Structures are given as structure tokens and as C-alpha cells.
Amino acid sequence: MSLTSSSLVAAADLAIAAIQGAKDLEELKAVRIEHIGDRSDLAKANQSLATLPKEDRAEFGKIIGVERARVNTVYAAREVELEIERDRRILEEERVDVTLPGRRTSLGGLHPLTILTNEISDLFLGMGYQVEEGPELESEWLNFDALNMPVDHPARTMQDTFFVEPLTARLVLRTHTSPVQVRTMLRQAPPIYIICPGRTYRADELDATHTPVFGQVEGLVVDRGITMADLKGTLDHFAQAMFGPEVKTRLRPSFFPFTEPSAEVDFFFQGRWIEWGGCGMVNPKVLHAAGIDTQEFSGFAFGMGLERTLMVRHGISDMHDIVEGDLRFTRQFGTGLV
Amino acid sequence: MKIPLSWLREFTPVPSDISTTDLESAFVNVGFEIESIDVVGTDLIGPLVVAQVKSIEQLEGLKKPIRYVGLDCGEGEVRFVICGATNFSVDDLVVAALPGAILPGDFAISARETYGKTSNGMICSAKELRISEDHAGIIVLAPGSASVGEDAISLLQIKDVIIDVSILADRGYALSARGLARELAASLGLPYADPAQSVLASKYAIGSAGVQAIIEDPTAVSVIYLRTITGFNTSAPTPIWMRRRIEKCGMRSISLAVDVTNYVMLELGQPLHAFDRDKIEGSLHIRRAGSDQSLVTLDGQTRKLNPDDLMVADDKSPLALAGTMGGANSEISERTNSLVIEAARFDPISVAKNSRRHKLSSEASRRFERAVDPSLAELSSARAVDLLIEFGGATHLSSAKAGEPKYAPIVEIDPHYASVLLGTEISLATVESKLTIVGCDIEKISDTVWRIDPPSWRHDLSAPADFVEEVARLVGFDAIPSRLPIGKQGARLSPTQQRRRAVSTSLANQGYTEVMSSPFVSPEQMQTLGFVGDRAKAFKLANPMSEDFPLLRTHLLPGMLTTLQRNLARGAKDVSIFEVGSVFRNTTELPVAADISTATRPSDSQLAAIYANVPYQPTQIAGVVAANAELAGWWGSGRKFDWSDAVAAARRIIEETGNTATIQASDFAPWHTGRCAELLVAGKAVAHAGELHPRVISALNLPDRTCAFVVLLSELPFHEVTRAAPVFSMPAALQDISLIVSAEVSSEAVIAALKSGAGELLESITLFDRYDQLGDGKVSLAFNLTFRAPDRTLTAAEVSAFREAAGAAAAAAVGATIRS
Secondary structure (H helix, E strand, O other): OOOOHHHHHHHHHHHHHHHHHOOOHHHHHHHHHHHOOOOOHHHHHHHHHHHOOHHHHHHHHHHHHHHHHHHHHHHHHHHHHHHHHHHHHHHHHOOOOOOOOOOOOOOOEOOHHHHHHHHHHHHHHHOOOEEOOOOOEEEHHHHOHHHOOOOOOHHHHHOOOOEEOOHHHOEEEOOOOHHHHHHHHHHOOOOEEEEEEEEEEOOOOOOOOOOOEEEEEEEEEEEOOOOHHHHHHHHHHHHHHHHOOOOEEEEEEEEEOOEEEEEEEEEEEOOEEEEEEEEEEEOHHHHHHOOOOOOOOEEEEEEEEHHHHHHHHHOOOOHHHHHHOOHHHHHHHOOOOO | OEEEHHHHOOOOOOOOOOOHHHHHHHHHHOOOEEEEEEEEOOOOEOOEEEEEEEEEEEEOOOOOOEEEEEEEOOOOOEEEEEEOOOOOOOOOEEEEEOOOOEEOOOEEOOOEEEOOEEEOOEEOEOOOOOOOOOOOOEOEEOOOOOOOOOEHHHHOOOOEEEEEEEOOOOOHHHOOHHHHHHHHHHHHOOOOOOHHHHOOHHHOOEOOOOOOEEEOOOOOEEEEEEEEEEOOOOOOOOOHHHHHHHHHOOOOOOOHHHHHHHHHHHHHOOOOEEEEHHHOOOOEEEEEOOOOOEEEEOOOOEEEOOOOOEEEEOOOOEEEEOOOEEEHHHOOOOOOOOEEEEEEEEOHHHHHHHHHHOOOOOHHHHHHHOOOOOOHHHHHHHHHHHHHHHHHOOEEEEEEEEEOOOOOOOEEEOOOHHHHHHOOOOOHHHHHHHHHHHOOEEEEOOOOOEEEEOOOOOOOOOOHHHHHHHHHHHHOHHHOOOOOOOOOOOOOOOHHHHHHHHHHHHHHHOOOEEOOOOOEEOHHHHHHHOOOHHHHOOOEEOOOOOOOOOEEOOOOHHHHHHHHHHHHHOOOOOEEEEEEEEOOOOOOOOOOOOOOOOOOOOOHHHHHHHHHHOOOOOEEEEEEEEOEEEOOEOOEOOEEOOHHHHHHHHHHHHHHOOOOOEEEEOOOOOEEEEEEEEEEEOOEEEEEEEEEOHHHHHHOOOOOOOEEEEEEHHHOOOOOOOOOOOOOOOOOEEEEEEEEEEOOOOHHHHHHHHHHHHOOOEEEEEEEEEEOOOOOOEEEEEEEEEEOOOOOOOOHHHHHHHHHHHHHHHHHHHOOEEOO
């Protein structure tokens, strides 16, 4: 190629036309080799500058530079265009039906009684209560005697208790979580603020509202100046946390050997009074058995069935659903997140 | 206890327009639960009249006896009705429903043609009138007890309100009209007349003519009265009002003598027993059974006696299980005209034991167990004699008495204690008035010391708190304000509780669903699972719900496998379940528990003995899986959960608690003997995982390759605060090593050997390939080794040397050859 200004411009024009004619990055690559690469006319012209007379070098060098820059600019722009074009095509080709069910593992869940126990524990932890637990196979002394229920107390036959052989060992499946209260009082000096959730046992046949193995949560407070008003306030707070802020409670006089005065606690929910549990001021005899000075300390205690709480709160009509472990029932509750 | 409102009204003027709701609240407010309130007789509309049978014509040629009966209903002319009953004769007084009457069940009476006759009404049975369950025949009224044509609805007191009150263990006195009327009056603020106070006992003098009482065991009875009467008219009927009250209380009318004892019991609360005087040899003794062998009780059963049973006996033989049930040998009969009425204040515990040992709960034992008012022995026996004289034409011969009534002691209280315990101001005037209503006598020593003499029927009032309860229930718990106490600072879940919650939630998030299976298992389940050793040592329940499941679980799997079966039977395909719970193993000698007083805190050694008596109950967390580890779907087939997933799950639980497990092969039941891993922490086995034994799977009809893992959660150690190791940023150097070992060598052993040889700069080791097709009992294992130095980039020569050393260690320890 002769090194003239017009031939350089023509070569650049030719290159630009080729760049703009490239339909994809492949063609663009071929165009680059032909029109921009080392063997392109403009590159060769640049290489031949050295052969020019010294006085012409600057002029032609400048022209070559300008033309190459013009070509490169167009090239860069075209390359971006074609890359966008290519990406758009690939993304389109890779389009899927995102509504297809995803690959996932099965969802599991916690048992609703566990979820409820966790929720109650958290509620009372926030109120400054420790969560205490104890053995399910328990000494009769802790389950009955220490709670003002001596061997021949009629209340002891009222509760159909599971006894374990040999009877001389005096072991029972605990009929309530109260022995945990006793253990705590024997271990720890007041003030005591605890709840005792756990599994309990009574010889009731399984039916829509009973089960021989059931859950309970009991509460115990022993401190200076504890009154029945404190018990009522605590029950109100508990009931509202379980059943909603508008829930009302009422106490009805009752009888338990371990509390005096004793009461049944009901709550008003969806238009009716529902029995919830028992409560009262800890009988001084129980405090004596634990070595607590009743001149200085008084206390209250309460106990509720977890199943009943669950059934009312979640509209469960049949105890079998809670007991049988059918996954279709349990999975409705997830892990208890709300 | 069932009680008619009409009876309570005899002692307290309950307003005639009181609603059932208000009636229920009145009892509930003072601590009595209501089982039911029945307004009876509203579905019965007259005319219902007393009629006299004038003629009876037996209709012939019918399959059952049918009578055509002429009745005088006081209408001037005889009315004829058809009747299918046969328990009446001419001149008997019966109850007839006349046309226009409507009997319960919307049964309208009209004149109708039947058996070829016109029946102009109906002769009624007690059941048809719904006044008792007695359907032995139609009602026959005693001669002279009613007049012909009289309105039978009013005569039979059919319209009434029957209240069924449940009576708590400390409220024995309320098992009577006397006690319930007292409570109702107190609740409604009405006056109350105590029926016991209108009995005049002194007119029946104590003497030696009648049968005498001898208390041989003074712990068993405090006071007993025996009243001997003679000349009792055996054919005297029970007055209708008495009979009706007995029936309304849910008991049956039997004969005047028996009815009187029951009536007085229902009225006052004192169980009475009537003996046939002619069947008593000598005196009546209150004593233990001792060497007595047996007694036939009134229900016809032969009771084998326990030496400790409390008995009423004559000079020769036992006559009654005291306070529980009479004996057949001294039972009054239709010919008994000389009676001994016994009223005693038996020891509640002795009667409770009688009742429990013989599984015999009677109206009497229910009352004695709850303690009877000791003043009633004298009064109720006198009341019974009054009635036997009035209605049975009897004569009092003589009375006998032994022992003295024992009353609850006087208690000193500070009346301010009510305000202190209830958390609200209760004035001393209120305390006084409420305790007076309860029946207490108060002697005010000072403003802070009151001496309270509890009423004879309230043996339960013995401590200051008991009196506060009485004040509280009569003031009403609604008067107590609601106040939320502040607990203690720093409450938090214990490490054990946090751990249980964390691993449970983790399993749930991995797809497992928590179950709470039955802890009661059968010997067959234990056998099927092949439990031996400690896991075969189950506690046996003395009184299981079902004889088939008498054992307490020693392991979570039996119950969980039952839950798995249940889900499969209901059509579930993928089941992954877990459970956390206590297990019970009868592995230690159980000592005989000592009797320990509760009057004060037990001594430290007594407490230690109590605690030591309770067996250790470890907590297990277990999973059972018959499911895919990766689900099948539109993307292709899934992957079944297999033994290695089970091992990984157990290991993960251990690692989530901050522990590290080593693994070894095990042949622990109920797992597959070649696919069971034992996981150890600090050298102690804490978990087993793998595939279940094929025999277990087929015996329980479970899906093939069902897997399980069990971790002893309570055995996993806790840790101190973590000391953080530094993280190095120098580049890691990677080396692969491929080893050929005998197939019996566990990968765990190979890894241990590589680790021991690779040196301190080994950061991690991963088994990335296992090839078992080499033959000759060999397998190839390939590992990635990652090395890193804290302070420099490792050279190729260095890491190559580490790799060589690791290989050499594996060669030495497990006979590995390095694959080139």
C-alpha cells in the first residue's frame, strides 16, 4: 500500500466498515485480525514509518495514529454491543421455569408441646424465673409426703398413681411436677422463682380429653411478702401471654393438700370459662418440710396441663392428635416461629 | 353428692325464683363444683292422680300378661285402663295418668282402643314418671299414705331441682343436706337453721339394758353410740316424703329401717348402721380383724380379711367391716323387730384402708374417709330413733356409749394474717363475721391474738392459713387485687436446657419431626429389638394401664418404631422422626424406702437416702428414618437415607454440642451387625447409629433399610469457655494420597494413622474417594491433605515430605500401601 494520507484514511474506513459489519464476537475477532492486528494495513503502515524520510515521519505518524485510534474506538464500541447481544442471548437460552418446585429437603418440626414449653419457659425467664426439671420416676416422699399428702391421705388415692415394683422402694411415676418444687426448696434458699415444666403420669385411659402421660407446667415463688395478689397477677400475665391480652382469669375456692388457700383458676376465652389449673398459697406445712422459715417467707404455686392449654389455644379437639405422633398433625406447628 | 333444693330449703330460705345459673354460682363461689343441676318434673303434665284398684280382669290368650283394671280415681265412677304390670292387687293405691296428661318423653296419654278394650288412662311406674330407675312394676302406695283422687305430682314431690355437687377431700361435712345448706346459706347471705341442733338426744337414756359397745382399739374410733329399740313394726312403710328424698339423692328405698339410716346419713352426714339385735351375741366390739378369716358382706361377697381391717364384732364373730359395709350375718330382715342402731366416729384412715383393701367404696366409707363430725354420733343415732318411733312404732329400750368425741383443738391466730396472705385489706370485722358463718367460736385475747374454736364438723381447720382460706372463699377471690411480682435477676436456661433446645431445633430444621411416643413397652417389643444387658432391665409397673405394656422404656426406639409403624399405616411415605426423652433402667439394687417425717426438713443423710433411692434417668435423643435423604422430583430420582446418613446425624449432634466423636464398628442391637457405628466421646460410647437389623425390619414390617440413631444426650460433656486458636493467612498446600488397605481396616483408623504421621502443620484431612473393586479383599482410599504453616509459604519439598511421612505412618499402623 502506498503511504498516502488518502490511502490511510481509506484503510481505516474499510476497517470501520468491517467492524460494523461483524454480526457476532466471532466475526469481530476475524475482523480484528485482518484490520487491527499486526498484519493489517494500518499496522504495516506504522511499521514502514521507519523507512520514510525523517521529515515525513512526524506527519504520517500522526495520521496513522489518528486513523488507528478512530478504528479502535469503533471497535471497542462494537465489541461492547456484541457482548451485550451475546449475554442477552445466553441468558434467554438459559431461561427456566422458576415456578418448578425447588430441590429441597423435607420440612421437619418440633412437637407442639415442646414449642409450648419453650414459649412458657421464655415468658417466665423474662420474668426472672429459673426453669427447673427433675426425674419422672420419682420418690414417693418427694411426690407425696413432702407435699402434705401422707400415705393415707385421701388425695393420694384420688390420683391414680403408677407405682413401680418393688413397692418397698416407694417409687412412682410422678403425678405432677411438684416434686421438682420440693427438690428446689430443699436445695436452694429463698427467694425462689421457678417454673417446672415436664412429663407427668396418671392412670387415666387415653380418650379425647385424657392421656396417662401428659405435660404439666408448675410455678413456685417463695419470697418475703408474697401474697395471693402476687399469684393473681402472675396468673393474669401468664393467661394473657397464652391466650391474648383480652383474656380474663378467675379463681374458685378449691382444695389441694399443698396449698392453703387453694383455688382453681379458670380463664374466659371465646365466650366461656375454661378450667385451666390449680393454684394457691404454699401450705406452711410444705415449707416446713423443706426447712423454710414461714415467719419470714411465704409463697404461691400453680400448675397447669400443657395439653389443655394447647388444645384450647390451637383449637385441637382430640387428645389423640397430640399423643399419636402423626406427622401430618405435628408438622403444622413448624418449629414454633411466628 | 345429689341433693334436692327442696330439702336445702328446709334449713335456709333460698328464694323461690333463684335461677340455676345463680344457684351454680352460689356453690362455685364458695368452692363447690357443680356436676349438674337438673330441673325435674317440668316435662310432666297432669292430670296425675292417686287411684284405688277396684277390679282386675286378666285378659286371656295373649303372649304376655295383660290386665284390664278398674280404678277409682275419685271421679265418682270407675275408670278402666289396660295395664301390663302384675305387682298389684285389688284395693291397692296406685298412680294413674288420665287422658290429657303428658308423661316425660312427650308421651301424651289419651283414651285408646287396645286388646279389644278401651283404656282410659295409664297406671304409672316410677321409671315412666322419671322419678327413679325402679321399673320392677307400677308404683304401689302404702295404704293410708294417700287419698283417692289426690294430685300425685304434688304427693310424689316430682317437681324439684336436683343439684349434683362434687365434694372435695377436705369437705366431708358437705356430704349432707346439713352441710350443703350451710354453704348455700353462707354464699347467699341467708339465715341457716342447723338440723342437728333440733335433735334432743338426752331423752334416750344411757343404760345397761341394750347392747353395749366396747372399744378395743381406741385409735380406730373416738366415740360410738348404740341405741337398742324394740317393738319395731316390720310392715310399717317408709313415708313418701322420706322415700322421695332418698331417691332424689340417687339412692334406693329399701325398707323403713334401712331407709331411716340412709335418710339420717343424707340429712346430717353421719353414716349409721342397723343390726338385727337378735343376731348379736353379747356386746359390739370395735377392733382389728386379727385372726378373723372372712366376712360375707351385704353385697353377698365373701371378703378375705386383712389382720389390720377395722371390724365391728360381737363377742363371737365379726359382724361388719367398720364404716364400710355391714355383714350378712347380722343384717336386718323383714322380720326384724328389735334393732341396734350404731353411730360411730371411725378413724378416717382406718376406713380408707378398709375401703381400699376391699375395693369397696360405699356411701358410708366415702363419708368416714373424709372425717365425720364427732358430735353427730350422739345426735344422728337419736334422730334415727325419733324416726323409727314415729314411723315404725318402735320403743327405745336403752342406749350405750363408749369413748368421747374428739374435737379439733383451739387455734390461736393473728387475724391480720388474712390481709397479709391475701394481699388486700380485710377488716377484722370481716374476718370475724366470715369465721362465725363458718361456725367458729372466737375468743379475742387481743387485737393480734384470737383463739378460734373450729366447729365440730371442720376437723380440717388446724392452722392459721386454713382460717384465711375460709375468710377468702367467703369474701370471694374477686376481692383480691392482681399484682405482678418481680422475679430474680439473671434467669436463663441451664446448659442442659439450651443444648436440648438447640439439637432439637437443628434436627427439626434438617427435616425430622419430633414425636413423643408412649413410654410403656411390652416384653415382646424388648425381645424383638434384641435388647440385652442394661437395656433388658426394665422397671415393671405395679399397676400398668395395659397388662400388655407393663414395662418402662429402657430405650427410645421401641416407642418410636411404633410411631413409625402408625405413620406408615396411615399412608406416610417419607418418615423422619426424632424424640428426646428419659429412659429408665432397673440396674441398681432398690433399697426399702424409709419413713421420713415431714414435720421439719429431713437431715442431710435422710435427704441423701431419698435422692439415692431415685434411679438415674439418662436423656436420649434418637432418630428413626425411613425416607429419602434427597427427595425425588422433576429433577430425577432421590437418594435414600442410608446408614451413613444416620452416622452423620449422630455425629452432628455430638459436634453441635462442641464434642468430637471417634467411630468404631459395633454389633449393637437392634442394628444391622455389619452396619452399626458406635460413637465415642472421650473414650466413652455415647451413641449408636446405622441401619436396623433386617430381622427387626421384617418383624415390624418396616421399609427396607430403615435407619436409626440414638445419642445419650445427657452423657455428652460440657465445655469450658472456648479459647480461640489463631487463623493463619499463609497459603495452604494441598496434597493427595491414595492408599490400598485391607477391607477390614476402618477408614477411621487410616485417618488416625495419617494424622499421626503428617505432622503438626496438617490442617485438615478429607476422604474423597473409596474404591472397593480391587479384589483380593482390598480397598483403595484417597485423601486430600491440607497443610498450612503460620508464618511462611510451605515449599513443595516440605509438603511432599509430610505426605511421605503420613503414608509411612499409615503403612506402619494399618498396613497401607501407597498407590502410585
